[in-house]
Amino acid sequence: MSKKNSSSLAALLLASALLVSGCGGPAAEGEYFGRMEAPEGQVLRYISGSEPESLDPQRSSGQPEARVHMALFDGLVEYHPKTMEPIPSIAESRGEIDEDASEYVFRLRKNARFSNGDPITAHDFVYTMRRGLKPELASRVAYLAYEIKYAQGYNEAGSFVRDPKTGRFVRASEAEAAKEGEAAAAPAAPLDAEESHKSELARGGESAAPDTEFHKFIHEPTRLVVPSDEADRQKAYKANPKLKSLVEGKELVPVRAEDIGVEAVDDYTVRITLERPAPYFEGLLAHQFFRIVPKKAIEQYGNDWVKPGRFIGSGAFMLAEHKPYNQIVVTRNPYYWDAAAVKLDKIVFYPLEEQTTMLNLYKTGEVDAVYNHTVPSSWLKAGVKKMRDYMDAPENTSEFYNINITKAPMNDLRVRRAFNMAIDREGLAAFKVTAKPGVTLVPHIFLKYPRPKGVDFDPEGAKKLLVEAGYKDASGKYDPKKFPAGDVEINYNTNESNRQTAEFVQAQWKQHLGITVSLRNVEWKTYLDMRSKREYKGFARAGWVGDYMDPYTYLGIFTTCEGGDNGTGWCDPKFNKMLQEANSEPDEQKRLDMLAQAEAYFLNQQPVITLMIPATNWMKKPYVKGLYPNPGTLHAWKYVYIEHDRAKWDRQMPDMTTAELAEK
Amino acid sequence: MFRFIIRRLLVTVPMVLIVVSLTWALIRTAPGNFYSGEKKLPAAIEKNIRAKYGLDQPWYKQYARVMTNTLRLDFGNSLRYENETVNDILKRTIPVSATIGLLAYLLALAVGVTFGTLAALKPNSKLDYVSMALAMLGISLPNFVLGPLLVLVFALSLYWLPPARWDGFPSWSLVLPVLTLSAVYMAYIARLTRSGMLEVLRSDYIRTARAKGLTEKDVVVRHALRGGLLPVVSFTGPALAFLVTGTVVVERIFAMPGLGNYFINANLNRDEPLILGIVAFISIAVLIANLLVDIAYGFIDPRIRY
Numbered sequence: 009m010s011k012k013n014s015s016s017l018a019a020l021l022l023a024s025a026l027l028v029s030g031c032g033g034p035a036a037e038g039e040y041f042g043r044m045e046a047p048e049g050q051v052l053r054y055i056s057g058s059e060p061e062s063l064d065p066q067r068s069s070g071q072p073e074a075r076v077h078m079a080l081f082d083g084l085v086e087y088h089p090k091t092m093e094p095i096p097s098i099a100e101s102r103g104e105i106d107e108d109a110s111e112y113v114f115r116l117r118k119n120a121r122f123s124n125g126d127p128i129t130a131h132d133f134v135y136t137m138r139r140g141l142k143p144e145l146a147s148r149v150a151y152l153a154y155e156i157k158y159a160q161g162y163n164e165a166g167s168f169v170r171d172p173k174t175g176r177f178v179r180a181s182e183a184e185a186a187k188e189g190e191a192a193a194a195p196a197a198p199l200d201a202e203e204s205h206k207s208e209l210a211r212g213g214e215s216a217a218p219d220t221e222f223h224k225f226i227h228e229p230t231r232l233v234v235p236s237d238e239a240d241r242q243k244a245y246k247a248n249p250k251l252k253s254l255v256e257g258k259e260l261v262p263v264r265a266e267d268i269g270v271e272a273v274d275d276y277t278v279r280i281t282l283e284r285p286a287p288y289f290e291g292l293l294a295h296q297f298f299r300i301v302p303k304k305a306i307e308q309y310g311n312d313w314v315k316p317g318r319f320i321g322s323g324a325f326m327l328a329e330h331k332p333y334n335q336i337v338v339t340r341n342p343y344y345w346d347a348a349a350v351k352l353d354k355i356v357f358y359p360l361e362e363q364t365t366m367l368n369l370y371k372t373g374e375v376d377a378v379y380n381h382t383v384p385s386s387w388l389k390a391g392v393k394k395m396r397d398y399m400d401a402p403e404n405t406s407e408f409y410n411i412n413i414t415k416a417p418m419n420d421l422r423v424r425r426a427f428n429m430a431i432d433r434e435g436l437a438a439f440k441v442t443a444k445p446g447v448t449l450v451p452h453i454f455l456k457y458p459r460p461k462g463v464d465f466d467p468e469g470a471k472k473l474l475v476e477a478g479y480k481d482a483s484g485k486y487d488p489k490k491f492p493a494g495d496v497e498i499n500y501n502t503n504e505s506n507r508q509t510a511e512f513v514q515a516q517w518k519q520h521l522g523i524t525v526s527l528r529n530v531e532w533k534t535y536l537d538m539r540s541k542r543e544y545k546g547f548a549r550a551g552w553v554g555d556y557m558d559p560y561t562y563l564g565i566f567t568t569c570e571g572g573d574n575g576t577g578w579c580d581p582k583f584n585k586m587l588q589e590a591n592s593e594p595d596e597q598k599r600l601d602m603l604a605q606a607e608a609y610f611l612n613q614q615p616v617i618t619l620m621i622p623a624t625n626w627m628k629k630p631y632v633k634g635l636y637p638n639p640g641t642l643h644a645w646k647y648v649y650i651e652h653d654r655a656k657w658d659r660q661m662p663d664m665t666t667a668e669l670a671e672k
Numbered sequence: 673m674f675r676f677i678i679r680r681l682l683v684t685v686p687m688v689l690i691v692v693s694l695t696w697a698l699i700r701t702a703p704g705n706f707y708s709g710e711k712k713l714p715a716a717i718e719k720n721i722r723a724k725y726g727l728d729q730p731w732y733k734q735y736a737r738v739m740t741n742t743l744r745l746d747f748g749n750s751l752r753y754e755n756e757t758v759n760d761i762l763k764r765t766i767p768v769s770a771t772i773g774l775l776a777y778l779l780a781l782a783v784g785v786t787f788g789t790l791a792a793l794k795p796n797s798k799l800d801y802v803s804m805a806l807a808m809l810g811i812s813l814p815n816f817v818l819g820p821l822l823v824l825v826f827a828l829s830l831y832w833l834p835p836a837r838w839d840g841f842p843s844w845s846l847v848l849p850v851l852t853l854s855a856v857y858m859a860y861i862a863r864l865t866r867s868g869m870l871e872v873l874r875s876d877y878i879r880t881a882r883a884k885g886l887t888e889k890d891v892v893v894r895h896a897l898r899g900g901l902l903p904v905v906s907f908t909g910p911a912l913a914f915l916v917t918g919t920v921v922v923e924r925i926f927a928m929p930g931l932g933n934y935f936i937n938a939n940l941n942r943d944e945p946l947i948l949g950i951v952a953f954i955s956i957a958v959l960i961a962n963l964l965v966d967i968a969y970g971f972i973d974p975r976i977r978y
Contacts, residue, residue: 043831058937062754146720148707164716314755332753332764333929334838358837358927364820365927368835372827533703 040397042371046631046652050353052645055366055378059333059359063314065296066140069148071642074296075379076357079325079338079645081299084114084133084278085290089647090636091455091667092404092557094290098128098300098322098345099278102290108592109287113217116276121343122302123319123326130272132322135303138265149297152555155289157226157269157281161233167260168231177261178254180230217273226269226281236262285592287599288558295556299323324350324646333359344646351634351649370627376650377628380641385441388625393441397630399637401664402444402451402621404554406562407509409498409547409617410539414577417492418546422477424614429463429470430520431513436620439512440505443620450559450607451621453639455667457559457600460608462618467520474521488522496546497526501535506549509619539575547617548575557639559603563587566610578615630657633670637661673970677963684959685743691955692742692948696735699944706751706942725751742952747945752938758949761934766916766953769923769930771841773915775850777908780857785904788865789892792873792900803862810859819852819925836927849926853919857911861904869900898972905972909965913958917950 047053057072065077078087085094085102096102098120103112120128141150141163154160161168169178217223234255235241245252269281282289292298302320305313312318319327324346325338336357340350358375360366363382369375380403383392392398417423433445444452447462471486481487498513500506510527518524525546530538539548550573554561565572567587569579583606590602611618624637633656634647647669651657662670707713707721722728726737741747747758787807791800826848827835839845872878873896881895920932931950938946969976 042828059753061752064755067754143720144724146717146724148713148717148721150717151714160716163720164714165720311749311755331929332756332761333927333933360836360927362924362927365836365925368823368828369837369927372831372835374834374837 039395040630041367041392041395041627043373044629044631045373046629046650047376050351050650051356052352052354052377052632052648052650053356053358053375055360055369055375055382056336056357057359057379058361060336063319063327063330063336064301065299066136066145066147066149066301068296071640072359072379074642076336076338077296077299078323078642079355079357080319080321080323080327081296081301082120082323082344083294083299084116085293086644087294087557087638087640087642088667089634089644089669090638090662090664091453092291092294092638092640092642094294098133103280105287105290105594107594109285109289109594110282112280112282112290113273114278114280116278117345118276120322120345122304123321123323123341123343124302124304125343126302126304126320128300128322129275130278131275132300132303133278134270134272136298136301137268137270139301139303139306140297141268142265147297149295152292152295152297155282155284155286155292157230157283158233158263159268160283161263162265162268164233165236165262166233167236167262169234169255169258170261172259177228178232178258180232183232183248183251183254217277217279220271220273222271223273223279223281225267226271230283233263234260236260287591287593287596288556288560291556291558325352325355328354335359346646350646352645355645367627370629373629376632377635378626380624380626381442381622382626383442388441392627395627396658396660397627399624399626399628399661400442401624401637401661402453402639403624403641404451404453404557404561404639405551405622406446406449406451406554407443407549407551407619407622408446408449409513409619410550410575411547411615411617412542412544412575412577413615414542415495415545417477417495420477421614422473424617425463426470426473426477426521427517428614428617429466429473431516431617431619432465433620434465435516436509436512440509440620442623442625444623446618446620448607448611449616449618450562451554451639453621454557454559454600455665456597458604460604460611462611470521491521491523493523493525497528497544498547498549499528499530499535499538499544500549501532502529510549513619540572542575542577544575550575550616554639559600559607560587560591563603563607563610566615576615578613580613583610583613630659633658637664673967677967680959680963680966684956687959688952688955689739689742692738692952693735695948695951696738696944699942699947700731702942704942706944738948741945742948745952747949747952750938750943750946752941752943752946758945761946762931762949762953765929765931765934768838768928769919769932770916772846772849772853772922772928772930773912773917773919775846776854777857777912777915779850780854780861781904783854784858784861785865785897785901788862789869789897789900791862791866792869793892795870800866804866807859807862810855811863813855815852815856815919816921816925818855819848819922822848822852823925836925838928838930845926849922849928852925853915853922857915860907860911864903864907865900868903869896872896872899875899902969902973905968906965909961910958913954913961917954917957 056075058070060073060076061068061070062073063076063080065073065081082097084097084099086097088095094102098116099114100117101115103114105112116128116130122128137153137156139145140147141153141159143163143165150163154163170176171178232254234251235244241255271279273279300322302313302322305318305320309318313320316327316330321327321341324341324344326341327336328339329335329337336359338355338357340353341347344350358369363384366375366378366382367387370378383398393400411418411424413419413424433447437443437445447464448459450457450459452459474491475484475486479487479490481490498510500510507527507529514525514527538544539550552562552565552573564587566574566576566579567584568574586602586606586609590599590606593599593602624641626637626641628635631651633649633651635643707718726734749757750761753761787803791803794800823835826833833847834845837845878891878896881891917931920936922928923930923932924936934946935950938950
């Protein structure tokens with residue numbers, strides 16, 4: 009959730025470099041920042057962030073890696089260059105989903121090929137998923153696939169439990185019932201195990217993929233999975249005492265790779281069965297973890313398969329050169345299924361970390377674009393923010409304050425609302441420079457999502473609410489002295505930017521409510537613990553980076569009452585039910601409407617104070633087309649090209665309120 | 673002499689082991705680990721990772737492994753850059769750092785010795801004041817200020833030179849980092865040469881040389897420099913080791929893919945094998961550089977015998 013690793017050295021470097029470059033001033037340069045000469049041909053030079061941990065898409069977790077992986081590997085779906093919604097890629101069309109979004113069928117293109125010319129089939133996707141989830145691979149992002157049935161069990165080296173006499177497997181529902189009360193609170197309760205499979209398709213195809221042996225197995229009532237490791241199992245018994253009686257005396261059958269809910273129905277049909285309905289699952293499939301890897305090269309070269317010369321990829325580009333911390337060169341893959349549409353001949357990625365250095369390269373025209381969060385705020389204030397090549401759009405992130413609603417005075421809804429109304433978010437965004445005002449929890453990046461209005465800045469209304477809550481003098485006027493200011497404070501994890509935000513909010517409340525709330529900063533790991541146990545009074549900062557492109561990644565935080573990332577103590581069965589109903593709605597637009605209603609309900613209860621949505625904050629030269637400031641700063645490279653005709657150069661940031669793309 | 677060298681080389685082994693042990697202990701006590709990141713990992717995934725890298729074994733087993741690795745000079749794969757071994761990384765980055773470091777030192781030596789000598793020959797002259805003032809500036813101006821200043825002038829304003837990036841050797845992109853790096857050394861060497869030469873020029877054997885009727889050039893170059901440069905030689909050892917093993921700040925400002933850059937990141941990433949490998953390499957480099965300096969003394973200064 010906190011975004012960057014920063015060393016004091018890096019900060020020092022930056023500070024001194026700024027000091028120096030401040031005199032020259034980037035401002036005096038006109039409408040665009042620095043030199044503007046399009047390079048010859050179709051070559052893009054892009055600064056991609058830290059050196060990738062690995063070019064193996066399943067063994068790295070970060071965005072610097074994702075940017076390169078998106079050139080080298082293709083998935084069933086790809087991120088839309090603007091909205092980041094899933095668009096079909098190796099799959100011919102969007103997935104066909106069953107009625108409750110717990111099973112997806114993808115039909116693959118017949119002409120999809122690896123960079124060595126081998127065809128890509130359904131079996132390659134199955135191999136990719138089994139490999140990624142293998143415990144020995146120790147992938148850090150394997151949890152992304154945990155929605156898939158038995159994926160978690162396999163990745164955690166778990167076992168099914170079988171009665172040796174009858175041969176019957178113990179069902180998950182038996183253990184669930186054992187945990188009293190808890191199952192009811194969880195919104196994403198597993199499918200009713202007895203419920204028969206609904207084969208009727210809600211979207212897309214006319215006919216479902218045929219029934220198979222595996223399909224029957226995967227639709228049997230969900231089996232119980234327990235840790236294979238003795239010590240871990242003992243722990244699990246402690247958490248759920250009834251488990252022990254279910255498992256004792258029975259035999260353990262390890263979950264195998266073949267058991268996970270991914271099936272090649274035929275050479276070009278993939279069927280994915282999920283643990284529970286998840287309409288956002290298709291969006292996850294564009295993540296690098298799900299992009300197709302070459303079995304042949306991996307089995308032949310082991311760890312070294314990602315080296316140039318041995319490398320085989322599935323993406324629009326293939327690896328030509330890799331010099332760590334210097335450059336990664338990728339060139340057009342002639343076998344790519346959509347090769348005719350690929351416009352660039354070559355992309356040169358420069359892995360680089362120093363902000364000043366990369367912007368120096370950008371200014372002198374040695375690179376054509378940089379990644380997000382790269383322009384220092386002092387440069388922005390000096391004029392870069394107004395330049396036409398500055399990319400300033402909202403991100404898939406939300407910053408807000410949790411309110412501990414279990415302690416007075418914040419247990420009073422009127423008080424919570426009053427504090428919410430006493431913050432000028434426009435002012436906050438202007439003060440932070442690289443942020444947009446956040447009136448709702450869900451950032452305004454989902455074009456089809458009808459955002460609720462939210463309650464904005466209204467200091468007079470805030471005072472009225474506080475009067476209603478009893479903070480008034482004898483004559484009935486608002487009296488801030490009556491408010492127990494000592495019982496609230498703003499808690500945040502130690503960080504310069506968080507401190508600035510907290511000071512701004514503190515000043516707002518002092519100015520508009522006459523209440524001085526004290527600030528408290530806590531070290532990160534301690535902070536997380538404190539927040540989830542609600543050992544704080546008043547407010548606690550949270551910054552949530554969306555895991556996928558769907559409003560549910562934000563709303564879902566507040567479905568668990570205890571622990572987890574919900575630090576408010578607020579939880580409401582009605583809200584959970586609204587979300588659950590929305591997630592079982594097959595119609596996309598209807599579902600989003602229902603989620604928006606749930607968010608409106610949530611905001612009305614005010615368990616959090618929304619603050620701001622961070623902005624993308626990066627730059628690209630006007631001659632680079634098809635590269636958009638999308639909410640995750642992940643680019644589908646095949647859409648990008650260099651425009652040599654000056655008349656067609658971008659005069660401003662591309663319009664992000666429509667999904668339309670630039671056409672060459 | 674031979675026995676001296678052997679003895680010194682033998683001492684290197686326990687020294688390196690001690691340095692590596694201390695570093696290992698420090699890494700152990702530092703909070704966080706290489707897989708901890710923005711979001712908390714599920715327990716099972718953390719377990720998979722710990723098992724894969726042997727972090728679930730008792731500490732003495734892990735320590736024993738580190739010690740054998742050190743003796744074999746093979747630290748295995750990096751934890752962060754999984755597809756590379758520590759030795760791959762060293763082999764690739766040392767030439768980069770060494771190129772910049774050696775060039776910077778040669779430049780510093782040429783300019784420093786020249787101006788230091790000239791200043792010593794005419795003490796309190798204009799040339800002396802100007803070059804020593806410049807040297808003072810060079811010492812006081814840290815490279816993280818000088819580097820961006822040079823970039824601002826030559827790259828961002830004049831567009832003469834690239835502002836950063838390694839482009840192989842030789843290339844224009846080396847000019848700014850080498851200049852930045854050499855400034856401090858140039859200044860030190862100039863001052864050391866000046867004071868060394870001043871002392872030597874006043875000594876008896878120089879007076880004798882002059883009395884024999886040698887030309888001023890012969891006196892300075894053949895007799896005085898040899899003694900006057902002794903302080904520079906002792907400075908060279910650690911300086912060279914430091915330069916060749918990478919200079920973090922300059923490599924970061926100019927985005928050079930050298931060892932220094934990796935050293936910072938390895939620490940930030942808690943990449944244990946990589947940190948240990950780099951530390952072992954640097955300590956070996958320092959020990960050997962010092963040994964070479966001691967040997968050089970024997971040749972330069974007739975008073976020193978081993």
